[in-house]
Amino acid sequence: MTRTVLVPSSLTREAEDKREATRKLGYVARAAVVFRVDRLVVFPDGEGDTGRFGDGFVDTVLRYAATPPYLRKEAWGRRDELEYVGVLPPLRVASRTGSGSDDSGSLRQGIVTEVGADDRVRVNCGLQHPVSLPVPPAMRVPAEGERVTVRVTSREPVRARLTDDTPPGYQVTREDLATALAREDAGVRIAASRYGEPLTVDRLDSLVERVHAGVTVVFGSPERGLPEILGVEPGEATVPSDAAASAGTRDDADDFEPRAGFDLWLNTVPNQGSEVVRTEEAMFATLAALTLE
Known part of the structure; x- marks a missing residue:
């Protein structure tokens, strides 16, 4: 819907x-x-x-x-x-979470702060520090300053990945x-x-x-x-x-x-x-x- x-x-x-x-x-x-x-x-x-x-x-x-x-x-x-x-x-937007092993964790918006040469990007997504994440093969490498969606499954230690899901x-x-x-x-x-x-x-x-x-x-x-x-x-x-x-x-x-x-x-x-x-x-x-x- x-x-x-x-x-x-x-x-x-x-x-x-x-x-x-x-x-x-x-x-x-x-x-x-x-x-x-x-x-x-x-x-x-x-x-x-x-x-x-x-x-x-x-x-x-x-x-x-x-x-x-x-x-x-x-x-x-x-x-x-x-x-x-x-x-x-x-x-106070409610976090959107998944229930399966592949979709668990919460969705967060992030901004790409740096684009690496190895299909990795650094993203500020509101964690303590920007995180370095690989760009999935099916996704286009985002440009610096572009907004992305990050699924965070753990804060300590940090576990996160880029996703094409719509953020909350x-x-x-x-x-x-x-x-x-x-x-x-x-x-x-x-x-x-x-x-x-x-x-x-x-x-x-x-x-x-x-x-x-x-x-x-x-x-x-x-x-x-x-x-x-x-x-x-x-x-x-x-x-x-x-x-x-x-x-x-x-x-x-x-x-x-x-x-x-x-x-x-x-x-x-x-x-x-x-x-x-x-x-x-x-x-x-x-x-x-x-x-x-």
Whole structure:
């Protein structure tokens, strides 16, 4: 199962200053980690992105937040976008461990600090010292400064190896909305909007069952909801219709509308008491419901 969340580049447009914008992104990062989001995608909102805090501010801060603390200084150095990262809440990503003899140990991110001539590399992966590791025959030799995944099976003495496993936490990418929705592993494609169909207790069972195979949830920004970002009427352009998606007819030409690409519009905060639900608040409400067992 792949869980993907999309947020717009205009996510922080209403923040008073860079500090508040950074704090907001910290809550988005927390939601992604708490609910085991695999991929966090920032999609461009050209008209809504004011660029107040620099181009790429949103994805840079989200990438920084996803970087383990022991690698942040080496991986990022000093950048204007990261001026207030001290306000980010700790993510405390749970280690991903294996149960078999070949996959035991915990996964950690590392940075290659030196490339040797014998297909060995030195990697800083948060242990007491950088470790020298052989590059498996099936893997490309990484370049100096490149991030890698290390499986650590013992700290004393140190036993570790390079692996192509995905490290714990979320991965940040930047791509347009249509591309993200067209991915083969997109699963059920949901537009989270106050104009969507209200999520009810009766509907939750069938919805949770559908998203277990994979889900992509798209959020707007507080001042620009998805209808405005997409240039559609609220609830319009559900692609295909929810009924068709439930029946497994996603590819039927009669149900296809290229402007959006969603299987359904969903309101996960029905009867909201505030005029505006912030994106980070909507993420917690939506993902909490969709990740129930």
